[in-house]
Amino acid sequence: MYISITKTTHPGTLLPSDQLGFGIHYTDHMFIMDYSDEKGWYDPRIVPFQNISLSPAACVFHYGAEVFEGLKAYRRPDGEVQLFRPWDNMERMKNSAIRLGLPVVPPEDALEAVKALVKVDERWVPSDPGTSLYIRPFLYGTDAKLGLHGVHTAQFIIILSPVGSYFDNGMEPVKIIVETEDVRAIRGGTGEAKCGGNYGASNRAGERAFANGYSQVLWLDGVEHKYVEEGGGMNVVFKINGRIITPMLTGSILPGVTRRSCLQLFEDWGMPVEERLISVDELFEAAANGTLEEAMCVGTAAVICPIGELTYEGKAYTINNFQTGPLAQKLYDTLTGIQWGTQPDPHGWTCKV
Amino acid sequence: MYISITKTTHPGTLLPSDQLGFGIHYTDHMFIMDYSDEKGWYDPRIVPFQNISLSPAACVFHYGAEVFEGLKAYRRPDGEVQLFRPWDNMERMKNSAIRLGLPVVPPEDALEAVKALVKVDERWVPSDPGTSLYIRPFLYGTDAKLGLHGVHTAQFIIILSPVGSYFDNGMEPVKIIVETEDVRAIRGGTGEAKCGGNYGASNRAGERAFANGYSQVLWLDGVEHKYVEEGGGMNVVFKINGRIITPMLTGSILPGVTRRSCLQLFEDWGMPVEERLISVDELFEAAANGTLEEAMCVGTAAVICPIGELTYEGKAYTINNFQTGPLAQKLYDTLTGIQWGTQPDPHGWTCKV
Ligand SMILES: Cc1ncc(COP(=O)(O)O)c(C=O)c1O
Ligand SMILES: Cc1ncc(COP(=O)(O)O)c(C=O)c1O
Numbered sequence: 043m044y045i046s047i048t049k050t051t052h053p054g055t056l057l058p059s060d061q062l063g064f065g066i067h068y069t070d071h072m073f074i075m076d077y078s079d080e081k082g083w084y085d086p087r088i089v090p091f092q093n094i095s096l097s098p099a100a101c102v103f104h105y106g107a108e109v110f111e112g113l114k115a116y117r118r119p120d121g122e123v124q125l126f127r128p129w130d131n132m133e134r135m136k137n138s139a140i141r142l143g144l145p146v147v148p149p150e151d152a153l154e155a156v157k158a159l160v161k162v163d164e165r166w167v168p169s170d171p172g173t174s175l176y177i178r179p180f181l182y183g184t185d186a187k188l189g190l191h192g193v194h195t196a197q198f199i200i201i202l203s204p205v206g207s208y209f210d211n212g213m214e215p216v217k218i219i220v221e222t223e224d225v226r227a228i229r230g231g232t233g234e235a236k237c238g239g240n241y242g243a244s245n246r247a248g249e250r251a252f253a254n255g256y257s258q259v260l261w262l263d264g265v266e267h268k269y270v271e272e273g274g275g276m277n278v279v280f281k282i283n284g285r286i287i288t289p290m291l292t293g294s295i296l297p298g299v300t301r302r303s304c305l306q307l308f309e310d311w312g313m314p315v316e317e318r319l320i321s322v323d324e325l326f327e328a329a330a331n332g333t334l335e336e337a338m339c340v341g342t343a344a345v346i347c348p349i350g351e352l353t354y355e356g357k358a359y360t361i362n363n364f365q366t367g368p369l370a371q372k373l374y375d376t377l378t379g380i381q382w383g384t385q386p387d388p389h390g391w392t393c394k395v
Numbered sequence: 396m397y398i399s400i401t402k403t404t405h406p407g408t409l410l411p412s413d414q415l416g417f418g419i420h421y422t423d424h425m426f427i428m429d430y431s432d433e434k435g436w437y438d439p440r441i442v443p444f445q446n447i448s449l450s451p452a453a454c455v456f457h458y459g460a461e462v463f464e465g466l467k468a469y470r471r472p473d474g475e476v477q478l479f480r481p482w483d484n485m486e487r488m489k490n491s492a493i494r495l496g497l498p499v500v501p502p503e504d505a506l507e508a509v510k511a512l513v514k515v516d517e518r519w520v521p522s523d524p525g526t527s528l529y530i531r532p533f534l535y536g537t538d539a540k541l542g543l544h545g546v547h548t549a550q551f552i553i554i555l556s557p558v559g560s561y562f563d564n565g566m567e568p569v570k571i572i573v574e575t576e577d578v579r580a581i582r583g584g585t586g587e588a589k590c591g592g593n594y595g596a597s598n599r600a601g602e603r604a605f606a607n608g609y610s611q612v613l614w615l616d617g618v619e620h621k622y623v624e625e626g627g628g629m630n631v632v633f634k635i636n637g638r639i640i641t642p643m644l645t646g647s648i649l650p651g652v653t654r655r656s657c658l659q660l661f662e663d664w665g666m667p668v669e670e671r672l673i674s675v676d677e678l679f680e681a682a683a684n685g686t687l688e689e690a691m692c693v694g695t696a697a698v699i700c701p702i703g704e705l706t707y708e709g710k711a712y713t714i715n716n717f718q719t720g721p722l723a724q725k726l727y728d729t730l731t732g733i734q735w736g737t738q739p740d741p742h743g744w745t746c747k748v
Contacts, residue, residue: 065452065541072451093448094456098425098554099418103447104463104533106591107598108456112541143599178541180457188418188465188531188556189696190594190611190628192602201451203541225583228617230576232596238459239592241543243585245460246496249545258543264581265618275543343542 043086043151045073045158050090059170062206064343069163069175073155073200077145083198086155088162091201097186107183107193108238109138112342113299114205115160115175115395117167118383123160123175124392126381128153130299135179138235144181147198152179157395159200164395168204174381176205176343208344213374215350215364216257218273218339220322221247222355226271226294228264233271233294240296248274256353258339262322263294269319276341277301278349280325281369283333290317300340304373306389311372322354329359336367345381346374396439396504398426398511403443412523415559417696422516422528426508426553430498436551439508441515444554450539460536460546461591462491465695466652467558468513468528468748470520471736476513476528477745479734481506483652488532491588497534500551505532510748512553517748521557527734529558529696561697566727568703568717569610571626571692573675574600575708579624579647581617586624586647593649601627609706611692615675616647622672629694630654631702633678634722636686643670653693657726659742664725675707682712689720698734699727 050070057067068091075086101107111131115123132149139146156177160167167175179200183193207213224247227233227240244259251259251274258274270289272278277298279288286308291297308315328334329352337349350364366374379385380392403423410420421444428439454460464484468476485502492499509530513520520528532553536546560566577600580586580593597612604612604627611627623642625631630651632641639661644650661668681687682705690702703717719727732738733745 063542068452091451094451094453095446095448098444098447098533098552099421099531099556100447103455103461103535104531104591104594105598106459106461106593106595108459108591108595110457141599142595143602176541178452178457180451182456188529189416189561190597190601192598192605199451203452208542223583225581228578228581228584230578230617230620231581231584232592237592237595238457238461239585239590239595240459241457242459242461242495242590242592244543245458245545246494248543249496252545264583267583 043154045086045088045155047088047162048090056166057204059168059173059206062168062173062204064205064208065176065203067203069166069202069204071159071162073159075155075198077196077198079194083147083151088159096184099186099188100184101187101193102182102184104188105190106237106239106242107142107144108180109135109142109144110178110180110236111135113177114342115167115177116382117169120383122394123164123167124383124394125156127299127303127391128156128393130302134236134297135181138237139181141232141235142237144183144193145196147181155200159202160395163202166202166204172207174205176203178203213346213348213366215348215366217255217351217353218258218260218349219251219254219256220354221251221259221261222267223247225264226261229293231294234291234297236296244274260352263292268321270322270325271295273339275343276339276347279304279338279340280320280334281336281367282328285316286313287316287318287320289320298341300342300345300377303377303391304340307373307376326354326359329361334361336369337361338370345377346370396507398439398441398508400441400515401443409519410557412521412526412559415521415526415557417558417561418529418556420556422519422555422557424512424515426512428508428551430549430551432547436500436504441512449537452539452541453537454540454546455535455537457541458543459590459592459595460495460497461533462488462495462497463531463533463589464488466530467695468520468530469735470522473736475747476517476520477736477747478509480652480656480744481509481746483655487589487650488534491590492534494585494588495590497536497546498549500534508553512555513748516555519555519557525560527558529556531556566699566701566719568701568719570608570704570706571611571613571702572604572607572609573707574604574612574614575620576600578617579614582646584647587644587650589649597627613705621674623675623678624648626692628696629692629700632657632691632693633673633687634689634720635681638669639666640669640671640673642673651694653695653698653730656730656744657693660726660729679707679712682714687714689722690714691723698730699723
């Protein structure tokens with residue numbers, strides 16, 4: 043793939059790490075590629091970061107024709123920049139596109155584009171502890187037709203954002219509330235795709251939780267409102283009475299790259315994991331009788347996020363004295379060690395740009 | 396509300412009715428209004444039809460922060476232009492916005508904007524039989540932040556499209572297939588909101604159906620895959636053994652304005668209607684034993700669309716000899732009579748612009 047590059051004439055000023063926040067500031071450039079049924083994907087280009095201009099009839103504004111990914115570039119101690127399991131993200135974007143009926147960007151082309159863009163904006167990859175360059179590839183339909191129809195023209199874009207910690211306080215335990223009214227996703231729907239509609243459906247509950255002091259919601263399954271699925275933007279892992287449990291991928295849960303990495307680490311460490319349905323009753327019984335030793339959210343944005351307090355139907359339970367537990371700490375240290383290149387990478391999860 | 400108006404210097408050329416299609420051509424102008432938490436809705440304006448320019452990080456591209464409406468303006472025989480139950484659409488847009496956590500456009504302001512825009516582009520309202528001006532209000536979040544967050548800035552836009560018949564062949568019976576794999580919506584989700592995510596979830600199945608010669612799919616409920624819900628872009632009404640049946644509004648179905656109007660007409664005509672769960676088994680048993688007298692889709696785009704053939708799990712059933720039945724014809728004649736102003740409007744459903 044030949045990617046044309048047009049450099050900005052107004053390079054931006056790097057911000058100090060403590061002013062980065064998450065997904066607020068963008069780098070100098072972006073990647074764009076167009077699609078039509080006739081031409082396939084064409085005109086891959088890196089251009090100065092700029093607004094998108096689209097017909098108001100474009101189907102991305104009306105019919106939710108959009109999927110995205112989220113991964114990071116990390117600054118290694120030797121100064122080089124690396125990605126973490128980017129193949130998995132590109133493969134997931136392909137699956138998301140298929141579910142939504144959007145044209146598929148060949149994963150190898152998508153990865154090439156990510157690498158090329160990160161290279162051009164390499165100076166934006168921060169180096170302070172906990173900082174990284176968040177990478178947001180996204181793909182949407184542009185057909186300017188209002189009748190319901192398939193997507194025949196599309197755009198694939200990548201933008202970059204230098205980020206600090208996802209949560210304001212870094213890896214500190216957070217409060218989570220089980221959502222009992224709204225439903226996010228259902229098997230057969232789009233829950234396992236990373237598409238806009240899932241987040242549109244989640245937004246109200248997330249905001250309600252946030253307004254009440256919770257960092258995010260814990261979703262239950264949409265059929266029985268009984269089984270724990272995932273957090274608003276992360277998968278979940280529990281340790282109950284010495285056993286590690288994570289909700290199985292039923293089709294309504296996003297198959298997280300971080301979740302998959304945790305499962306591999308558990309295997310490396312000889313720790314059996316139960317990937318299965320876990321009911322909210324089982325979880326809160328464990329919380330009530332003190333056998334819920336640890337609970338955590340796992341995802342690219344925050345890596346590992348211990349759950350210090352869990353609320354369901356008005357009852358709040360503190361977990362592990364609102365402290366980061368040893369399992370969360372070990373996962374965090376190992377994953378971030380591999381991601382930032384301070385620890386060996388036995389599984390070949392990283393790749394330099 | 397004071398709406399500023401900037402007229403185009405390049406007015407477009409009207410197309411002959413038979414070249415209109417549906418939602419392909421747009422009028423000279425559009426309405427835009429901005430929102431921020433601090434200012435509320437501000438700067439309502441009618442401007443020449445033009446592209447939208449947004450940050451690539453705008454949440455409409457990533458997190459499905461979008462809702463829309465669809466209604467029509469009709470040319471009466473006396474030359475005046477009228478709308479059909481626009482209050483219902485503006486009210487539904489409000490409900491959709493609440494579900495998605497988007498700022499609400501006060502329904503009276505939204506209606507004022509619709510009327511003002513249709514007035515400015517009145518020459519675009521076609522007058523040939525079956526033609527109308529399709530009105531597409533839509534509302535989306537513009538916050539350029541990638542962390543999951545509520546919507547604090549938004550835009551409300553209205554575009555207009557002169558349209559012919561929704562289906563290529565006008566009111567002719569169509570073939571419909573029951574979708575058994577993908578799920579569109581679920582109670583607690585966003586099914587009763589008119590938001591992008593529902594259509595994103597539907598797109599693949601719709602395209603698959605279309606490629607196989609069906610005009611749209613018939614959705615089943617997402618929990619049991621057992622109850623008939625609605626068509627891809629229309630509600631459904633059946634006549635079985637003399638009884639009129641339509642799926643009840645369970646929370647996962649769009650509450651259609653056309654559906655509601657049909658229910659009122661049935662009441663006017665002294666025809667009892669069963670608004671209830673109807674299983675796909677009941678429906679196909681009736682189709683098999685010949686008691687399914689009529690089946691039809693009902694919605695703004697096509698008004699009434701008889702279903703001539705219904706397919707489920709590989710078996711196709713012809714309904715009413717693939718002819719438009721008397722009930723569909725009567726509904727169509729009455730509704731279009733009221734909409735185009737050729738019949739009395741006893742319920743005060745229309746309003747002039
Ligand atoms: C709903 C949801 N679940 C889980 C995850 C975690 O996935 P990953 O580990 O690939 O970042 C994310 C996104 O990051 C998400 O948005
Ligand atoms: C999914 C769906 N169901 C039903 C309808 C019918 O609603 P209305 O009669 O308000 O047009 C529509 C839209 O028009 C729709 O998109």
